[in-house]
Amino acid sequence: MPVLSSVVPASGPAAGGTTVTLTGTGLATAVAVRFGATPAASFTVVSDTHITAVAPAGAGTVPVTVTTPGGTSNGISYTYSVAPALSGVVPSQGPTSGGNTVTLSGVNLTGATAVTFGATPATSFTVVSPTQITAVAPAGAAGPVTLTVTTPGGTSTLQSAYFYVNTPVLTGVAPPSGPLSGGNTVTLTGVHLIKATAVRFGTTAATAFTVVSDTRITAVVPAGVAGPTGVTVTTAGGMSNAVSYLFLPAPVVATLIPNQGPTAGGITLTLTGTNLAQATAVLVGATPAGLTVVSDSHIVVDAPPGTAGPLDVTVTTPGGISSPKTYNRVAAPGI
Secondary structure, three states: OOEEEEEEOOEEEOOOOOEEEEEEEOOOOOOEEEEOOEEOOEEEEEEOOEEEEEOOOOOEEEEEEEEEOOEEOOOEEEEEEOOOEEEEEEOOEEEOOOOOEEEEEEEOOOOOOEEEEOOEEOOEEEEEEOOEEEEEOOOOOOEEEEEEEEEOOEEEEEEEEEEEEOOOEEEEEEOOEEEOOOOOEEEEEEEOOOOOOEEEEOOEEOOEEEEEEOOEEEEEOOOOOOEEEEEEEEEOOEEOOOEEEEEEOOOEEEEEEOOEEEOOOOOEEEEEEEOOOOOOEEEEOOEEOEEEEEEOOEEEEEOOOOOOEEEEEEEEEOOEEOOOEEEEEEOOOOO
C-alpha cells in the first residue's frame, strides 16, 4: 500500500495549476493521483518516495491520495484558497525614500506571501486579518505604481494606487524677518511644494498657509522668540531643508538729539536706542526722513522742513514700529 506523509505546498488557488510535491513510500508504481475525487491535471513519479502533481481546479479542503496496484494511500489535506481582492491603500502616497507604513485593505488576504510596489517587494509586511495587511513601502521613483498582493489563492492588483512623492526643497523666504508677534505673511519658494501638509517656523506651525504652486507657498508667521529659526515644509514626500527666518524685537528709541529745530529743516537728528539696525523708515510726523543706520543703537536722520509745532518721530523695522519721540519745529524769530 502506498503511504503519503506530506503535500507541499498544502494550498493553492481554486483555479488549480499549482505544482505540488507528494512524499511518502511505495509511490513508484502510482497509476493515479487525486485531489478529492478529481484526478490531478498531471503527475510525474520521480521516485518511490517522491511524486510531483499539478492540482486541478477545486474548492475547500480535500484529501490528496495516490493509487498504485497495491491500493490507495491515506489522504493528506490540500486547501483551495480563494483569490485575494484589494480595494484600497492608506495613505496612498509617500516619500521616494520609502520607509513609511501603509495599510492595504481587501478580502481573502490571509496567507499573503508577497506584497509589491510596482516591481519592488515591500520592505516588510504583516497580515493583520483576512481584510487587512500593513506594509513598509520600499524606495521608489517619483510617480504612481501598482500595488500587488500574492496569496496561495492567487494575485490581486490595484493599478497606479500608490504615488511616490519627491522630497520638498526650499530655496528662500521673503521677507526674511518679521516681528516677534508674528501675523505677517511671507512667501516660501522652492520645488516639490504642491503636496504641502504643514509649514513650521522651528517647531511652531504657521498660523495659516496657502499652496500657490509647486514652487510657491504663502504662510502667515506665528509668534516667536527673538533670533533666527528654521522654516520647513512637510509633504507626503517628507520634510524639506530649513531656510532661515529672523524674529526681530520692535525698535526702541531712547533719545532724540536735538529734539527741536527750524521749520526749514536741514539739520541732522541723532536717534539712539536698541534694535535699530534693520530700520527701513524714520517718520518725522507723517514725512519720511533720509536716514543712515550707524549701528544697532544709532541712526542719524535729515530733518525735513515743515510747519512749526511738535511732531512724533518713529522708527520702523521688520520687527515693528518704535514708540514715538517728540521733535518740535520752531519758527524763525520775526523782527
